[in-house]
Structure formats: C-alpha cells, structure tokens
Amino acid sequence: MTAPALIALAHGSRDKRSAETITQLVDATKALRPDLRIEKAFLDHAKPGFHTVVDRLVRAGFDEIVVVPLLLVEAFHAKVDVPELVAEATTRHPGLRIRATEVLGLEPRFLEVLDERLREALSVNRVRELDALVLAAAGTTDPLANQAVARLARLWGAHHKLPVSAAYASAAPPATGEAVRAFRAQGRRHIAVASLFLAPGHLVDRASELALEAGAIAVSEPLGAHPEVARTILARYAVGAVELVPV
Structure with a gap:
C-alpha cells in the first residue's frame, strides 16, 4: 500500500x-x-x-x-x-x-536551532559577551499565539540565565527596537536578537533593521x-x- x-x-x-x-x-x-x-x-x-x-x-x-x-x-x-x-x-x-x-x-527543541543560528551571528560579529536576549517573532492579532512566543522566550532565557524579551514584527508590541531600547535603558549593552522565523522575508528584515538601529550587537538568521x-x-x-x- x-x-x-x-x-x-x-x-x-x-x-x-x-x-x-x-x-x-x-x-x-x-x-x-x-x-x-x-x-x-x-x-x-x-x-x-x-x-x-x-x-x-x-x-x-x-x-x-x-x-x-x-x-x-x-x-x-x-x-x-x-x-x-x-x-x-x-x-x-x-x-x-x-x-x-x-x-x-514552537517546539522547545527549536531553541537548539535558535542557539546555533545565534552563535553564527555572534561569531560573525565577534561578540563574546551577552547580557540580554530578544526573541523576535512575526506577531499576530491572536493573543494566545503571542503568549506562546512569550513562554518560549522565558524558557530560552531560563536556559541561558539571561533576561529575555519577546518582540514582534507586526500586529503586537513590543517591536524589536523597543525591546532592545528597554534593555538598554536598564544599562544593558550586549543585547542579541534571535529570529524566530522559518524563512527570510520583509518581516525578518524589518525586525533586524529596527533591532540594529536600537543598538543590538547581533541578529541571527531565521531557522531555515x-x-x-x-x-x-x-x-x-x-x-x-x-x-x-x-x-
């Protein structure tokens, strides 16, 4: 059969x-x-x-x-x-x-993929120190979906023992730039952003652009x-x- x-x-x-x-x-x-x-x-x-x-x-x-x-x-x-x-x-x-x-x-095992992609970005940018993380996702008007991203962000932060914020490219606050600026207002200067997207596109580019403008030191590629x-x-x-x- x-x-x-x-x-x-x-x-x-x-x-x-x-x-x-x-x-x-x-x-x-x-x-x-x-x-x-x-x-x-x-x-x-x-x-x-x-x-x-x-x-x-x-x-x-x-x-x-x-x-x-x-x-x-x-x-x-x-x-x-x-x-x-x-x-x-x-x-x-x-x-x-x-x-x-x-x-x-949002499989917890995808955090390993996020880590791998982020390590690649940190290596390219010669970053050796981090004091905060931002998990960037597409965002949606569905609050339960956004809450799922926030839960994954907390799990990721707990794993690395670093403060972490979820951010969204559309439909929900905060944007990646806002999340990075919030950490910088706390005195944190080594903030990296992981892209919780499956593939490249306009939303990924916009999230990356806003994060870098706000002072992020590295932004990873999507899961791919x-x-x-x-x-x-x-x-x-x-x-x-x-x-x-x-x-």
Missing part, C-alpha cells in the same frame, strides 16, 4: 529568498525520507499553490494526503485558511482523504532548512498518516 503523500504547506512571501529556503527545507525532508512523495505548496504569494499540488498528486494516483502547515504559531492561517483549503480539495476530489496536522509550532525542522515535519506527518488509517 502506498504511503500518503506529504504536502509541506508554507505561508509564502513575495521575497524570493523565502521560497528558496522552503525549497531547501523540503529537500532536506526528502533526504530523510526518500521513500515518501513530498511536495511543497504555498498559501499565498508564491507558487505552486495548494490546489495545484493536490491536483498533481491526484493525477499521480494518490488518494491520501497529509498536509503539514509550515507555521510556527496556531493563529488565523492555521485555524481558518488551512481547514478551508482542505475542505475545498475534498469537495473537488471525491474520495480523496486529506488530513491537516498541527502546525510545526535545519535538520531539526525537517525532522519535525516528518514527526507531524507520522501522526497525520496514522490518523488517516480507518478505525
């Missing part, structure tokens, strides 16, 4: 670097499970779109698909956009069974095509595939 296909569904961006990073991440996932049919798709701003990929898989003979949303928080896209797309696909293809999994989420992220995609897929098995 053929295993369900996997669609890694990303948000999408007009920034070409974003699609390139998602492609690299999907390639890394394929390398871990070459036996699976794994496709990328985007909610908006980039191609291929979700329905284009579903149509392609149906033509290839797949009647079961697991969709893994490449989103870090459970907000509007996960709660509204993804279920609507899945419902539309099942209407367009009678007999097709699709299961959307939980989003990638890290093996830990690829393994999390496959972990979500495994749960979705089991849920497709008839009871």
Whole structure:
C-alpha cells in the first residue's frame, strides 16, 4: 500500500529568498525520507499553490494526503485558511482523504536551532559577551499565539540565565527596537536578537533593521532548512498518516 503523500504547506512571501529556503527545507525532508512523495505548496504569494499540488498528486494516483502547515504559531492561517483549503480539495476530489496536522509550532527543541543560528551571528560579529536576549517573532492579532512566543522566550532565557524579551514584527508590541531600547535603558549593552522565523522575508528584515538601529550587537538568521525542522515535519506527518488509517 502506498504511503500518503506529504504536502509541506508554507505561508509564502513575495521575497524570493523565502521560497528558496522552503525549497531547501523540503529537500532536506526528502533526504530523510526518500521513500515518501513530498511536495511543497504555498498559501499565498508564491507558487505552486495548494490546489495545484493536490491536483498533481491526484493525477499521480494518490488518494491520501497529509498536509503539514509550515507555521510556527496556531493563529488565523492555521485555524481558518488551512481547514478551508482542505475542505475545498475534498469537495473537488471525491474520495480523496486529506488530513491537516498541527502546525510545526514552537517546539522547545527549536531553541537548539535558535542557539546555533545565534552563535553564527555572534561569531560573525565577534561578540563574546551577552547580557540580554530578544526573541523576535512575526506577531499576530491572536493573543494566545503571542503568549506562546512569550513562554518560549522565558524558557530560552531560563536556559541561558539571561533576561529575555519577546518582540514582534507586526500586529503586537513590543517591536524589536523597543525591546532592545528597554534593555538598554536598564544599562544593558550586549543585547542579541534571535529570529524566530522559518524563512527570510520583509518581516525578518524589518525586525533586524529596527533591532540594529536600537543598538543590538547581533541578529541571527531565521531557522531555515535545519535538520531539526525537517525532522519535525516528518514527526507531524507520522501522526497525520496514522490518523488517516480507518478505525
């Protein structure tokens, strides 16, 4: 019996670097499970779109698909956009069974990826001392999603025994620049910012720009095509595939 296909569904961006990073991440996932049919798709701003990929898989003979949303928080896209797309696909293809999994989420193990990315940024900037950290995320109007970022920030700060603040690139305060200035007002001068984003794009650039203008000494790159992220995609897929098995 053929295993369900996997669609890694990303948000999408007009920034070409974003699609390139998602492609690299999907390639890394394929390398871990070459036996699976794994496709990328985007909610908006980039191609291929979700329905284009579903149509392609149906033509290839797949009647079961697991969709893994490449989103870090459970907000509007996960709660509204993804279920609507899945419902539309099942209407367009009678007999097709699709299961959307939980989003990638804010896995505590992603803190190890954040640390790795931040060490790279500190090395480039020849930074050897830190006295505060800022965890920069996209931000959303969903307060529960922002609170999840704040909880992860506290966990990260406790691990490093440093004060930490969550900051957001849109929709919620504080912005990265505000978070950095707040620490500087306390007399802290060695403040680094970690980018809790999956891929580069306008929001990441803006968060970085504001942080550096405010006096941050280093800003990390997004999580990107890290093996830990690829393994999390496959972990979500495994749960979705089991849920497709008839009871």
